[in-house]
Amino acid sequence: MSASATTLTKSAPSPPAQRRGRARRGRSLARKVAPIAPALVLLLLFFAGPVIWSFYTAFTDQSLSGAGASSPRFIGLDNFRRMWDDPIFIQSLVLTVVFVVGSAVIGQNVLGMTIALLLRNRHRSVKAGVALVIVGAWVMPEIVAAFCWYAYLNPEGSLNHWLKAVGATQNWLYSAPMFAVILANVWRGTAFSMMVYSAALSDIPPDVEEAAEIDGAGGLRRLWYVTFPMIRRSIVTNLMLITLQTLAVFTTIYVLTAGGPGNKSATTPVYMYEQAFKFYNLGYGTAMALVLLVIGALFSLVYLRFVRVDEP
Amino acid sequence: MTAVSAQLPRTKSRWSMTSPRVKVSRTIARLVLAVIVILFIAPMLWLLLGSLHRNPGLTVPLGGGWTFSNYSDVLNPTTFWIPLRNSLILSGGTTIITVICASLAAYPLSRYRLRFGRLFLYTIVFSTGLPITAIMVPVYSMFAHFNMTDSVPSTVFFMSATSMPFAIWMMKNFMDGVPVSLEEAAWTDGAGWFQGLRHIVLPLMAPGVAVVSIFVFVTQWGDFFIPFILLLDPNKQPLSVTIYTFFSSYGQVAYGQLAAFSVLYTLPIVFLYGVLSKYLGGAFNFAGGVKG
Numbered sequence: 001m002s003a004s005a006t007t008l009t010k011s012a013p014s015p016p017a018q019r020r021g022r023a024r025r026g027r028s029l030a031r032k033v034a035p036i037a038p039a040l041v042l043l044l045l046f047f048a049g050p051v052i053w054s055f056y057t058a059f060t061d062q063s064l065s066g067a068g069a070s071s072p073r074f075i076g077l078d079n080f081r082r083m084w085d086d087p088i089f090i091q092s093l094v095l096t097v098v099f100v101v102g103s104a105v106i107g108q109n110v111l112g113m114t115i116a117l118l119l120r121n122r123h124r125s126v127k128a129g130v131a132l133v134i135v136g137a138w139v140m141p142e143i144v145a146a147f148c149w150y151a152y153l154n155p156e157g158s159l160n161h162w163l164k165a166v167g168a169t170q171n172w173l174y175s176a177p178m179f180a181v182i183l184a185n186v187w188r189g190t191a192f193s194m195m196v197y198s199a200a201l202s203d204i205p206p207d208v209e210e211a212a213e214i215d216g217a218g219g220l221r222r223l224w225y226v227t228f229p230m231i232r233r234s235i236v237t238n239l240m241l242i243t244l245q246t247l248a249v250f251t252t253i254y255v256l257t258a259g260g261p262g263n264k265s266a267t268t269p270v271y272m273y274e275q276a277f278k279f280y281n282l283g284y285g286t287a288m289a290l291v292l293l294v295i296g297a298l299f300s301l302v303y304l305r306f307v308r309v310d311e312p
Numbered sequence: 313m314t315a316v317s318a319q320l321p322r323t324k325s326r327w328s329m330t331s332p333r334v335k336v337s338r339t340i341a342r343l344v345l346a347v348i349v350i351l352f353i354a355p356m357l358w359l360l361l362g363s364l365h366r367n368p369g370l371t372v373p374l375g376g377g378w379t380f381s382n383y384s385d386v387l388n389p390t391t392f393w394i395p396l397r398n399s400l401i402l403s404g405g406t407t408i409i410t411v412i413c414a415s416l417a418a419y420p421l422s423r424y425r426l427r428f429g430r431l432f433l434y435t436i437v438f439s440t441g442l443p444i445t446a447i448m449v450p451v452y453s454m455f456a457h458f459n460m461t462d463s464v465p466s467t468v469f470f471m472s473a474t475s476m477p478f479a480i481w482m483m484k485n486f487m488d489g490v491p492v493s494l495e496e497a498a499w500t501d502g503a504g505w506f507q508g509l510r511h512i513v514l515p516l517m518a519p520g521v522a523v524v525s526i527f528v529f530v531t532q533w534g535d536f537f538i539p540f541i542l543l544l545d546p547n548k549q550p551l552s553v554t555i556y557t558f559f560s561s562y563g564q565v566a567y568g569q570l571a572a573f574s575v576l577y578t579l580p581i582v583f584l585y586g587v588l589s590k591y592l593g594g595a596f597n598f599a600g601g602v603k604g
């Protein structure tokens with residue numbers, strides 16, 4: 001800091017002094033960014049490394065056993081061609097979209113907003129009580145949440161026990177696997193949207209909505225034309241974040257249905273895992289990982305547009 | 313101006329006088345909230361009640377048979393204590409490495425105008441969005457190639473790298489809240505940046521450091537996929553993986569023990585979340601950049 005300050009205050013330096021100044025500035029820049037080094041090394045080796053590695057592996061026939069394990073061959077675009085012709089992979093993409101739209105964009109988003117709206121102007125104790133339950137589902141480790149839902153939806157589980165009264169019992173995990181995993185993920189993730197929207201709603205000055213009310217705007221119209229536009233940024237950002245989180249969900253689905261029955265609930269992460277570690281096709285699995293990564297990257301770029309980075 | 317201020321109390325009083333319509337909508341709101349809460353509690357019941365029952369199936373027979381024996385049965389070295397130690401090593405190690413590296417990295421990003429500072433920050437935020445699940449297959453392939461699978465240190469480094477982007481981003485935002493003027497005083501006394509960071513900045517943003525630490529710890533504590541892929545030796549696996557083995561490998565699952573195991577595994581998180589929630593209200597706006 002002091003070094004750069006002195007170089008800046010010197011006016012019109014002579015050539016040797018200028019060179020020395022540049023060297024000094026270089027050194028001071030190095031000293032300035034030195035603290036970033038440990039994090040950068042870790043990120044390059046263990047984050048960027050695997051991403052770059054996936055670009056290499058996706059074009060090979062690497063496998064966990066056999067010839068492909070010791071000396072993987074370069075096979076060009078074969079993995080991607082195979083993916084295109086693999087009806088289960090295409091289905092996995094569709095199921096991933098269904099899962100993301102059903103559980104995040106519709107489920108968590110709408111339910112989170114509903115709870116946030118209903119909690120406005122409620123008594124503090126009501127707010128705390130409701131938040132405790134909703135957030136409790138969110139705080140739980142993913143695998144425990146999955147156990148809860150496994151027990152809940154099982155043929156001998158609580159839901160069927162209660163539904164016996166109306167005679168609507170069934171093996172949910174078998175007859176409606178996508179519905180089951182979507183429900184479980186809505187339960188687990190709603191708290192996030194609820195918290196984002198509660199924070200956003202609390203920032204709206206009350207007089208704006210009061211004014212709309214006095215102008216005669218009814219509840220729903222006020223919500224649509226006044227409240228939502230005011231928290232538009234939060235809504236879009238939240239949608240991006242929950243989409244990214246949901247895109248990557250593995251544990252919930254793996255524990256509940258393991259992608260089954262058949263492949264009826266095998267979203268891309270689950271199918272990717274199956275191909276790589278059950279059928280030993282590491283190369284093929286990595287190619288799928290790459291597709292998933294690119295989809296994630298696209299959403300992340302959109303998300304980036306809504307983040308403000310402050311610089312000193 | 314006076315007209316407006318004169319009008320305000322009048323509207324207030326009109327609002328506090330609850331009209332029948334407001335009353336009805338308030339009742340509906342309460343009813344809907346109650347239904348939502350009941351629907352959310354229902355799946356949790358099995359966990360809490362089943363852990364305390366002598367012989368629960370996937371439904372817990374109410375009325376009699378309550379016991380703590382599930383807990384005492386689970387609390388043995390192979391099932392619980394060794395995995396607990398492993399979880400503490402993995403999550404604790406990751407938290408220490410992440411918090412140290414992230415607070416160091418956040419310092420220049422928060423304090424200096426760097427040529428690539430903005431680009432670096434955008435890259436960091438971009439990486440927070442990438443699905444970690446997607447890179448697990450290539451990570452395994454890479455680790456296998458360099459003989460790094462089944463290694464606790466490698467796993468800790470990988471976990472640290474995955475939590476680093478969000479940790480740097482949160483740290484940087486917390487650090488922005490500490491005025492530079494306080495350090496400048498120290499600089500004139502001859503202190504270097506590191507002393508400034510250690511003795512002035514970090515103590516002043518202690519709540520922020522706590523939030524980041526707890527956040528990283530809780531995330532890793534609950535993570536299943538990373539250790540599931542990278543650690544094969546049961547003696548190195550954390551609770552999340554042991555509990556899954558427990559669930560999947562027995563023909564007839566001992567559901568009472570599974571529930572008790574789940575409760576024990578969840579408790580530390582509930583405790584840490586209690587600590588965190590004190591700060592989370594503020595941290596949430598900071599951290600996610602959610603409010604932009």
